[in-house]
Amino acid sequence: MKIAVVGVWHLGEVVSAGLAELGHTILAIDENKKVIANLKKGTPPLLEKGVANCMAKHMRKGSISFSTDFAQVKNCDAIFLTYDTPVDENDRSNLAGLLKSTIALAPYIKSSALFVVMSQVPVGTTKKLLESIQKHNPEFTGEAVYTPENLQLGKAMECFLRPERIVVGAETEIAFLKFDRIIARVKCPRIKMNIASAEITKHALNSFLATSLAFIYNISDVCEMAGGDVTDVAMALRLDSRIGQTAYLDSSLGFSGGTLMRDLRTLSAFAKKNKKRLDVIDGVLRTNINRRKMLVERLRTLLGMPLSKAVISILGVTYKPGTSTLRRSLALELMAMLRKEKAQIRAFDPKADAREVHKETGQQLSKNAVEAARGCHALLLVTAWPEFADLPLQRMREAMLPPYLFFDTRNFFKSREREIREAGLLYRGIGR
Secondary structure: OEEEEEOOOHHHHHHHHHHHHOOOEEEEEOOOHHHHHHHHOOOOOOOOOOHHHHHHHHHHHOOEEEEOOHHHHHHOOEEEEOOOOOEOOOOOEOOHHHHHHHHHHHHHOOOOOEEEEOOOOOOOHHHHHHHHHHHHOOOOOOOEEEOOOOOOOOOHHHHHHOOOOEEEEEOOHHHHHHHHHHOOOOOOOEEEEOHHHHHHHHHHHHHHHHHHHHHHHHHHHHHHHHOOOHHHHHHHHHOOOOOOOOOOOOOOOOOOOOHHHHHHHHHHHHHHHOOOOOHHHHHHHHHHHHHHHHHHHHHHHHHOOOHHHOEEEEEOOOOOOOOOOOOOOHHHHHHHHHHHOOOEEEEEOOOOOHHHHHHHHOOOOOOOHHHHHOOOOEEEEOOOOHHHHHOOHHHHHHHOOOOOEEEEOOOOOHHHHHHHHHOOOEEEOOOO
16 A cells, blocks of 8 residues: 655654555655655664664665655555644644644545544544545545554654554544554554544553652652652562553653653643543642652752752753653753753763754763763763663762762662762662
């Protein structure tokens, strides 16, 4: 089947490569000329394991091509809308670009094509997009599907090709059948529901994960007050079959990225619009917002000095390990908070693009961890890259200034706590 994938950033690059791997002929379209030019050279817009190699293979086969011309969708049997929906500073989805692109696409969409939305959108959006297509292309008689992406950064290709399940939202059996033909080679359960239910499923999943995190943050605070260890408590919870090994029970300074907060705010705003309260959802929102505020006071206490006199090094600035994206990174939010306190900032990340970091924050990245530690009073581990497991602790300690604080906001180094202390660093974790 010939399929157009419209919007080629993280979601779009994975879907393009994944659908090509499933045997389809893919036309990946994006208005950004630089993105398309790089893709034609074999460079995807975002670092993601397996994507570049998969694209290169299918470019050689001729089963994937790239364009900035929306008119090229006229010969496609299905259109996948895969824009990474922007989130503003208040964690609200900005749908302006999505709506604009849909209007631009509409006149060229084949009347019988299947319109598939994978972009993360508020409930009710797919219906609006379909109505927009019908308005600007009265001949369109095709079907619409909403299927929420469930890609995890760093292993997105695996998630796409070997998912635990696929949620399919559609209004007719014809739409279900058309979509099922596209993903026929994917072996997993299909969960069928209407479009609104599928949109809500994405909100509900992220909100459930966010609730788990807010819960463990509360338990973390109790552990600190009582002399407990939140990592031990979390391990015991994960061994309960009703919870599970992969449960979101990692204590930290809060969750970021915009995705979880966006879905919490979407549900909260939808309820308020309908004059309802969502006490659990609203409580999770407040918990995460307040979580950030503990950093400044904690650092003041541990350093024993005003932050305006402190030099603090951030280890890990990307959104999470395994990706180069900075979008709504917790580290960047923490940097902004520390700058308000007039602290001097250093930073190091093994994979982040130094030019992008400087553009976003004005911050120069250090070349390595030792350089980042030089002249610092505190090291703040924020993104737990596997590469940090081999940090040269002794050399970093020698480069630092008292009190030689190593603040592990992910409890990443719990098993090496003794080694860190023996290197002369003042080690502190979260909830311990």
